[in-house]
Amino acid sequence: MSDRLLDIQNLSVTFGGLHALRDLNFHVDEGEIVSVIGPNGAGKTTFFNMISGMVAPTSGEILFEGQSIVGLDPNQITGLGIARTFQNVRLFANMTIAENIMVAQHCRTKQGAWGALFQTKAFREEERAIRAHAEKVLGFFGTRLIGYRLDQPAAVLSYANRRRLEVARAMATSPKLILLDEPVAGMNPKESAELTELIGKLRSEWGFTVVMIEHDMSVVRDVSDRVVVLDHGEPIAQGTYEEVSTDPQVIEAYLGRPVDGAA
Amino acid sequence: MIPTAAVEATSDSAPTGFAWRRDGLQWNSVEVEWRKVINWGGLCALGLVFIALSGMLVGLDGRPVLQRYFSLGYLAMVWLPLLLGQAVNNEVVREGIAGRPRGAGDLLAGATVGGLGGLGLGALILGIANFDLRDPLVNWSPQLLALLGFNQGNTFGFVVWILLGAALGMLGASLHLMGPDLRRLVGIVVGTVLFVAIFETIIVDLAKGFRLVFVTDFLYGLRGGLLAEGVVALAVVAGAAAVLGQGRIKEAKASLAALEGTERKWANAILLVVAAALLVIVPQFTGKITNELLANVGIFLLLALGLNIVVGLAGILDLGYVAFFAVGGYATAVLTSPRSNFLPAVCDTFLWFECEPASLPWALALVVVVIVAALTGLFIGAPVIRMRGDYLAIVTLGFGEIIRLLFLSDWLTGFFGGAQGVTNIPPADFGLFEVAGIDPRSVFYLVLFFCGVAIYISWRLERSRIGRAWMAIREDESVAEAMGINTVNMKLMAFVVGAILASFGGAIFAAKVGSIFPSSFLILVSIIILVVVIVGGIGNIPGVILGAVVLIGVLGGPKQPGLLQEFSQYKLLIYGALLIWMMLKRPEGLLPNARRTRELHQDEFLQDAWLKGEVDLDDDDPTGGRPAAEGTVPMETTPGDSASGEVAPA
Numbered sequence: 001m002s003d004r005l006l007d008i009q010n011l012s013v014t015f016g017g018l019h020a021l022r023d024l025n026f027h028v029d030e031g032e033i034v035s036v037i038g039p040n041g042a043g044k045t046t047f048f049n050m051i052s053g054m055v056a057p058t059s060g061e062i063l064f065e066g067q068s069i070v071g072l073d074p075n076q077i078t079g080l081g082i083a084r085t086f087q088n089v090r091l092f093a094n095m096t097i098a099e100n101i102m103v104a105q106h107c108r109t110k111q112g113a114w115g116a117l118f119q120t121k122a123f124r125e126e127e128r129a130i131r132a133h134a135e136k137v138l139g140f141f142g143t144r145l146i147g148y149r150l151d152q153p154a155a156v157l158s159y160a161n162r163r164r165l166e167v168a169r170a171m172a173t174s175p176k177l178i179l180l181d182e183p184v185a186g187m188n189p190k191e192s193a194e195l196t197e198l199i200g201k202l203r204s205e206w207g208f209t210v211v212m213i214e215h216d217m218s219v220v221r222d223v224s225d226r227v228v229v230l231d232h233g234e235p236i237a238q239g240t241y242e243e244v245s246t247d248p249q250v251i252e253a254y255l256g257r258p259v260d261g262a263a
Numbered sequence: 264m265i266p267t268a269a270v271e272a273t274s275d276s277a278p279t280g281f282a283w284r285r286d287g288l289q290w291n292s293v294e295v296e297w298r299k300v301i302n303w304g305g306l307c308a309l310g311l312v313f314i315a316l317s318g319m320l321v322g323l324d325g326r327p328v329l330q331r332y333f334s335l336g337y338l339a340m341v342w343l344p345l346l347l348g349q350a351v352n353n354e355v356v357r358e359g360i361a362g363r364p365r366g367a368g369d370l371l372a373g374a375t376v377g378g379l380g381g382l383g384l385g386a387l388i389l390g391i392a393n394f395d396l397r398d399p400l401v402n403w404s405p406q407l408l409a410l411l412g413f414n415q416g417n418t419f420g421f422v423v424w425i426l427l428g429a430a431l432g433m434l435g436a437s438l439h440l441m442g443p444d445l446r447r448l449v450g451i452v453v454g455t456v457l458f459v460a461i462f463e464t465i466i467v468d469l470a471k472g473f474r475l476v477f478v479t480d481f482l483y484g485l486r487g488g489l490l491a492e493g494v495v496a497l498a499v500v501a502g503a504a505a506v507l508g509q510g511r512i513k514e515a516k517a518s519l520a521a522l523e524g525t526e527r528k529w530a531n532a533i534l535l536v537v538a539a540a541l542l543v544i545v546p547q548f549t550g551k552i553t554n555e556l557l558a559n560v561g562i563f564l565l566l567a568l569g570l571n572i573v574v575g576l577a578g579i580l581d582l583g584y585v586a587f588f589a590v591g592g593y594a595t596a597v598l599t600s601p602r603s604n605f606l607p608a609v610c611d612t613f614l615w616f617e618c619e620p621a622s623l624p625w626a627l628a629l630v631v632v633v634i635v636a637a638l639t640g641l642f643i644g645a646p647v648i649r650m651r652g653d654y655l656a657i658v659t660l661g662f663g664e665i666i667r668l669l670f671l672s673d674w675l676t677g678f679f680g681g682a683q684g685v686t687n688i689p690p691a692d693f694g695l696f697e698v699a700g701i702d703p704r705s706v707f708y709l710v711l712f713f714c715g716v717a718i719y720i721s722w723r724l725e726r727s728r729i730g731r732a733w734m735a736i737r738e739d740e741s742v743a744e745a746m747g748i749n750t751v752n753m754k755l756m757a758f759v760v761g762a763i764l765a766s767f768g769g770a771i772f773a774a775k776v777g778s779i780f781p782s783s784f785l786i787l788v789s790i791i792i793l794v795v796v797i798v799g800g801i802g803n804i805p806g807v808i809l810g811a812v813v814l815i816g817v818l819g820g821p822k823q824p825g826l827l828q829e830f831s832q833y834k835l836l837i838y839g840a841l842l843i844w845m846m847l848k849r850p851e852g853l854l855p856n857a858r859r860t861r862e863l864h865q866d867e868f869l870q871d872a873w874l875k876g877e878v879d880l881d882d883d884d885p886t887g888g889r890p891a892a893e894g895t896v897p898m899e900t901t902p903g904d905s906a907s908g909e910v911a912p913a
Contacts, residue, residue: 052745053745054741054745073744073749074741074744074745075744075745075746075747075748075749075750078745078746078747079747083746083747084745086742090739090742092734092735092738092739092742092743093738093862094738094858094859094861094862095731095734095735095738095858099731099734102731103731103732103734103735103743103746103748104746104747106728106731106732106735106746106747106748107746107747107748107749108747109728111727111728112728112729113724113727113729113756113760115727116723116724116726116727116728116729116730117719117720117723117724119723123727126728127727127728130728153858153861155861155865155868155869156869156872169746173746173747
């Protein structure tokens with residue numbers, strides 16, 4: 001299929017004897033919002049790490065826009081247009097909010113030492129453009145991250161704002177596909193409802209395709225076109241939220257197996 | 264700046280006039296934490312015994328500080344009880360919590376600490392008098408005993424040291440009882456007298472240059488050391504200046520900080536021009552000693568600025584930085600020296616024709632040197648850069664030694680002269696003027712130029728796309744990579760820029776010294792440059808400059824004497840002590856980078872920000888209203904990662 005943005009074929013990864021992921025087949029079409037759910041330890045974050053190049057798969061193939069990205073460095077993959085956030089917020093805490101976003105545009109800009117040393121016109125224009133883009137991206141979250149906040153270190157931000165800044169930093173790399181690892185974890189219901197709406201806008205306003213790991217089922221229900229359920233490194237169900245939420249295997253994975261079925 | 268929460272509460276509010284006494288002193292009740300005081304007293308005793316046995320008392324006795332009364336040897340001892348007597352009463356006061364009352368308790372604590380220190384020396388007197396431990400302890404000598412007894416006998420010494428220690432400790436403690444104005448006055452007067460006494464050599468040299476010899480003749484005695492009338496005059500002048508100038512500097516600073524926009528830019532530009540002009544003009548008047556010192560400081564500053572890019576900006580802990588200094592020095596030497604066997608040996612070994620030593624002019628050689636250094640940077644960097652943290656530090660350490668050993672090796676003796684090195688390096692000839700070691704002023708100007716270049720490069724790169732990438736790598740390398748930064752390339756770039764700056768230093772060093780030996784490039788050089796960067800303030804250019812001035816200028820480089828020539832034997836001891844003290848008390852350096860301070864004092868910083876209402880506590884709504892629960896359980900913001908130190912709302 002030509003409109004497959006990301007196509008994962010028979011992907012496996014083992015850490016020692018542990019199968020973190022086994023024979024995963026998965027695809028994302030352009031413009032989709034797909035949620036990946038599953039109990040703790042199901043391999044969801046490993047799955048993201050593999051797409052973003054931080055962990056190498058043991059076998060299988062990952063195609064992004066028809067091109068294999070297995071074995072590329074994380075920065076090359078980001079350069080091709082896959083951005084991610086981290087489950088345990090990993091901002092550059094001592095850089096300012098603006099700098100966090102500006103540095104994420106690294107792979108989309110190109111001025112080197114020469115421009116910086118001689119302050120060429122191209123350099124100054126690019127710096128201006130980087131700053132302008134940073135403000136635009138941060139403006140997506142309302143007034144929370146702009147204005148006087150721009151030059152404050154990320155460390156002073158509240159928890160929810162750090163999460164927002166994580167998303168903003170991924171957006172600033174100008175990706176085609178954005179991977180959100182538990183974007184609303186730790187937020188209160190109001191905040192998560194608001195972020196859910198923004199995730200919808202990531203597609204409608206910014207044109208990103210979104211893959212999201214999430215535990216909060218209301219967020220998954222509200223925003224995703226499709227849901228994939230992982231358990232013990234294996235995909236056990238795929239489909240719409242309604243289909244998946246009634247799947248007996250999924251219920252079993254979340255609530256536990258009957259006693260007589262225990263291995 | 265350090266967050267205020269960490270600063271000891273020393274500033275009492277002075278009502279009006281001259282605040283000579285601290286408010287609310289308590290004289291009738293005594294509160295002393297005896298456990299702490301005795302620990303500190305023990306520390307004082309150990310310190311004093313250590314200083315005595317390190318040989319400072321005997322070794323520095325010949326150098327008078329106050330003529331006929333007081334030698335540098337005694338000065339090297341008495342500062343400790345004074346300082347510890349003050350420090351034992353320091354108290355970290357957290358915002359909003361009352362400190363303990365000050366008064367007699369402080370004096371008692373200080374006196375006890377100092378007295379215990381004196382008792383330690385008393386014990387040493389008894390020890391030396393009764394046992395012979397000269398075998399392991401070379402300074403366990405009759406001379407030491409005589410000096411410890413002030414040449415008046417052991418009993419006299421024993422009693423006097425205890426009394427003297429207690430008095431000094433009490434004096435130190437009394438600083439806590441003084442009002443801010445008096446404390447400032449005392450600090451300035453004592454500081455000035457000590458400064459003028461200790462830095463006699465350089466002050467005399469400066470006075471000669473500025474034709475002010477009559478001043479130094481008045482201050483100092485013939486055989487060195489301040490005269491009594493000199494001390495009095497100094498104290499009066501310094502005191503008057505302190506009283507008259509009170510608040511002026513602060514005001515000037517505040518008005519400078521208040522400037523904004525273009526005015527600010529102009530003020531900064533003017534200050535920069537004035538500083539540059541001073542640096543250019545002053546060496547015209549100063550003598551050879553001063554200029555030699557300035558040149559040494561400059562060379563090490565250049566190296567430190569280069570290392571600052573590698574360690575401070577990109578966060579690569581390079582312990583083998585001397586390698587690039589060596590490459591710069593050797594490359595310059597073999598290209599310019601007519602006695603170098605390098606080119607003939609290369610032709611002989613690899614080519615079919617014979618050739619002469621290159622004997623290039625220095626400026627032309629520098630072009631080649633830069634290329635060679637950059638290539639060496641790439642060559643060493645490429646395998647090293649993929650490692651992180653401790654591994655990287657150790658591997659760079661190894662490469663630093665490898666380079667030196669290569670220059671020393673028999674295998675390459677034909678090219679680099681082995682232990683004999685390369686000699687007869689001509690001065691750097693620029694047509695209009697010549698830079699030679701015998702004329703330290705010219706060396707200083709050359710170094711000044713290259714330091715300017717290095718500062719410009721650091722400054723511009725830090726505020727660019729590359730600088731931001733380095734910063735991100737320093738913060739979290741794997742996230743930086745996931746955000747699209749080619750970490751290998753960026754780190755290599757830092758390595759190469761650092762290598763080029765070090766090679767400038769090497770090239771100037773070669774032209775200055777005139778001969779290059781492997782022993783000039785010991786691992787110690789790497790360490791000292793790193794200490795300069797750390798003590799000055801990693802990642803902050805003014806800090807690095809201050810670090811170079813303080814360490815290289817005052818203490819001296821690995822082989823270069825500093826202002827405190829008398830202490831050159833104890834240089835490494837002082838370096839070590841200073842480094843330990845810095846790591847404990849001020850890990851961010853003397854003039855720190857704001858970012859680095861934040862990193863190291865995150866708790867205090869967040870506390871301050873919270874008190875000032877800058878911490879963003881409001882997750883719900885930018886307008887500030889926290890809505891009532893909408894049919895759900897009301898949720899407080901729960902920071903998921905408590906390790907990050909976010910201040911949770913009460």
